[in-house]
Amino acid sequence: MTDLLSKFDPLIAEHAGLLSTGIRDPIGVVMETVLSPTEAIIKGKHTILLGTYNYMGMTFDPDVIAAGQAALRDFGAGTTGSRVLNGTYQTHKECEQALMDFYGMNHAMVFSTGYQANLGMVSTLAGKGDFIILDADSHASIYDGCKLSNADTVRFRHNDAADLEKRLKRLPADAGKLVVLEGVYSMLGDVAPLPELVAIAKAHCAMVLVDEAHGMGFFGEHGRGVYEEQGVADDVDFVVGTFSKSVGTVGGFCVSNHPKFEVLRFPCRPYTFTASLPPAVVACAATSIRKLMTAHDKRARLWEATRRLHGGLKARGFRLATETPESAIVSVLMPDQATTALMWSTLIELGVYVNMSRPPATPAGVFLLRCSICALHSDAQIDTVLGRFAQAAQMCGLALGEPVAA
Amino acid sequence: MTDRATVYARIIELIEPLNAKKVALTEATTFAGDMEMDSLTVMDLVASMEDEWDILIPLNMLPDLETIGQVADAVHGLVVKKG
Numbered sequence: 001m002t003d004l005l006s007k008f009d010p011l012i013a014e015h016a017g018l019l020s021t022g023i024r025d026p027i028g029v030v031m032e033t034v035l036s037p038t039e040a041i042i043k044g045k046h047t048i049l050l051g052t053y054n055y056m057g058m059t060f061d062p063d064v065i066a067a068g069q070a071a072l073r074d075f076g077a078g079t080t081g082s083r084v085l086n087g088t089y090q091t092h093k094e095c096e097q098a099l100m101d102f103y104g105m106n107h108a109m110v111f112s113t114g115y116q117a118n119l120g121m122v123s124t125l126a127g128k129g130d131f132i133i134l135d136a137d138s139h140a141s142i143y144d145g146c147k148l149s150n151a152d153t154v155r156f157r158h159n160d161a162a163d164l165e166k167r168l169k170r171l172p173a174d175a176g177k178l179v180v181l182e183g184v185y186s187m188l189g190d191v192a193p194l195p196e197l198v199a200i201a202k203a204h205c206a207m208v209l210v211d212e213a214h215g216m217g218f219f220g221e222h223g224r225g226v227y228e229e230q231g232v233a234d235d236v237d238f239v240v241g242t243f244s245k246s247v248g249t250v251g252g253f254c255v256s257n258h259p260k261f262e263v264l265r266f267p268c269r270p271y272t273f274t275a276s277l278p279p280a281v282v283a284c285a286a287t288s289i290r291k292l293m294t295a296h297d298k299r300a301r302l303w304e305a306t307r308r309l310h311g312g313l314k315a316r317g318f319r320l321a322t323e324t325p326e327s328a329i330v331s332v333l334m335p336d337q338a339t340t341a342l343m344w345s346t347l348i349e350l351g352v353y354v355n356m357s358r359p360p361a362t363p364a365g366v367f368l369l370r371c372s373i374c375a376l377h378s379d380a381q382i383d384t385v386l387g388r389f390a391q392a393a394q395m396c397g398l399a400l401g402e403p404v405a406a
Numbered sequence: 407m408t409d410r411a412t413v414y415a416r417i418i419e420l421i422e423p424l425n426a427k428k429v430a431l432t433e434a435t436t437f438a439g440d441m442e443m444d445s446l447t448v449m450d451l452v453a454s455m456e457d458e459w460d461i462l463i464p465l466n467m468l469p470d471l472e473t474i475g476q477v478a479d480a481v482h483g484l485v486v487k488k489g
Contacts, residue, residue: 131464136449152464155449163453170462360446 021338023345026356036060037248037376042353048381050371051355055328056217056298057376058248058288068249071283078278083110084265087276095282098289099255103224103239107261110253110282112274114213114242115141117252119148120270121209121240122180126151130176133167133206135159135192137185137363142211148269151178158185158363161196168204177206183215183226187362187370188321189329191215194230202235209238214327217246217292218299218375243285246292251277251285295375302328302375305382309373312386317400318393321368331357332389334367339398343369346392352385408459408485414478420454421474433475459485 019025033041037057038049058064071091081087092110099108111117122145126132130151134142137158146153154171157163164179171177179201181192194210201208212225220228223246227236237258243251254264265271277285303325310325313332321331334340337358344356347369355370362368371385393400418431424447425431429440437443443451452463455477461484471477 136453146465151466152462153466154462154464155453157453166457167462170456170460360444363446365446 018337018341021342023341024348026341026344029348029353034059037374038378038381040353042348045349045351047348047351047353048377048385049353050373050377050385051353052374053214053245053372054248054374055214055302055372056246056248056288056292056295057374058246058291061248061288061291063291064248064284064288067287068280068284072278072280075279077280079276081275082272083276084272089276089279089282091279091282091286092276095286095289096253098286099253102222102289102293103255104222105239105255106257106259108253108255109261109265109268109271110251110277110285111271112252112277113250114240114244114252115144116270116274117240117242117254118142118211119145120268121238121254121264122146122178123148123270124264124268125149125207125209125238126176126178130178131171132178132180133164133171133201134180135182135185137187138180138182139186139211139213140361142180142182159190159192159197161193161200164197165200165204168200168206171204173205177201177204178209179206180209180211182211182213183219184213184327184329185363186214186329187331187357187368188366189214189325189327189331189370190322191226191326194227194232198227198232198235207237208235209240210236211240213240213242213245214329216241217295218302218328223292223295223299243281243288247285247288249281249284249288251281298375302373305375305377305379306330306373308379308382309371309385312382313389315403316386316390316393317403318389319401321366328373330371330373332369332371334369335398337367339396340367340369342396343392343398346395347388350388350392352388352392408482410478410482413459413482413485414474416458417455417474417478417481420451420458424451431474433473433478435474436472437474437477438472455481459488461485461488 031040037054037059040047075089079087096108096110118141126149128150132146132151132153135158136155154167156167198208210227215225217223219226238256240254243249306325306328310330319333357368357370359365
């Protein structure tokens with residue numbers, strides 16, 4: 001018998017090699033107690049959370065919790081069914097209405113995760129004979145959506161409008177085309193130049209889908225995302241998003257003004273062939289989304305805390321993936337896997353949790369310590385984090401550059 | 407018209423800078439097995455071949471292209487089709 005798992009032997013060896021250096025297991029973190037959106041107990045130690053995507057700190061919002069508790073009591077623990085069978089409750093319709101109100105759009109479809117939203121939308125919109133044109137740095141859920149579709153998939157260089165145009169020009173004029181973009185790219189935390197990219201897509205008669213997973217809540221006047229802030233709302237056909245970041249729970253969605261949008265509920269397999277979200281989850285999401293509409297103070301605070309972290313790391317000589325803070329993700333560039341793992345492990349021992357990222361999840365083979373900031377991080381917490389980053393760098397022998405004035 | 411030999415020779419030139427393990431490059435050399443090329447490098451190579459001949463090599467075509475010879479056949483076919 002061939003052991004089907006033997007193909008993972010190199011991965012097992014790599015992981016064991018990493019742990020043999022005495023560092024903590026980066027994929028073995030357990031949050032024993034969650035104290036707030038910014039603090040938890042990990043291995044008995046009080047830890048500042050700086051890698052949760054909980055941008056707006058809605059996970060413990062009292063109104064959100066109350067809505068979830070009421071739905072749990074009134075509608076039960078789960079739906080035990082697909083959205084197209086017995087799995088659509090009043091709570092799901094209210095959640096879709098909250099999305100339509102938040103985005104000012106006519107249609108909304110709620111999926112069980114953000115991954116499934118991209119998987120479902122990309123694979124259902126583009127079929128055999130169509131073309132999907134995606135940014136090279138797209139999230140795995142978009143790549144997997146391409147695989148699930150029977151469309152031809154073409155990649156363009158990250159955020160490169162000229163490269164997108166060159167590739168669109170090679171496509172048959174009359175073929176169906178879907179250009180897939182993201183507002184914020186989550187590895188480096190950089191923002192897309194949507195006006196240029198969307199204009200080129202439209203000039204070549206392509207439909208445009210923008211994933212705003214990391215932009216919802218704090219970009220644009222209504223917090224709709226980068227596409228709103230950059231003023232391209234009229235030319236974006238589909239917006240995909242998630243409840244597991246700013247909204248503070250779990251789930252995914254797509255909103256659109258396309259008049260035929262509702263038909264997608266039937267052919268979309270990742271929507272149909274899975275159970276719908278529990279009523280408590282969609283009730284939490286709906287309440288959170290409605291609060292995010294007017295969360296102007298929190299948005300301002302998130303940017304303030306982000307600038308403080310970005311500027312502070314730069315001032316201490318850390319190399320960052322973006323020259324200025326473009327989103328609420330601040331990625332610190334690391335030289336190699338061993339140093340990244342050691343720095344990550346040292347930070348967690350010092351009571352700071354960040355994300356460790358490596359190829360192939362990262363673009364261009366870079367190693368990163370990724371920080372995502374929360375509107376509820378206090379200046380004191382950010383300053384503590386900055387001090388611990390500097391301390392960890394010293395302990396790990398990480399060479400820092402010349403301090404750069406913030 | 408670009409013939410297959412010319413296409414093959416140019417593909418070898420495009421692969422050389424990405425051939426980190428300095429494997430001998432032949433028709434039968436495989437990208438994953440022999441060269442141990444990661445998926446990101448493969449996609450960069452695809453982009454450079456697309457630009458070289460002004461063609462489209464959809465990502466969904468890649469699983470069937472394991473050797474340099476297979477890639478040369480596919481690219482040559484696409485160039486001929488383009489006319």
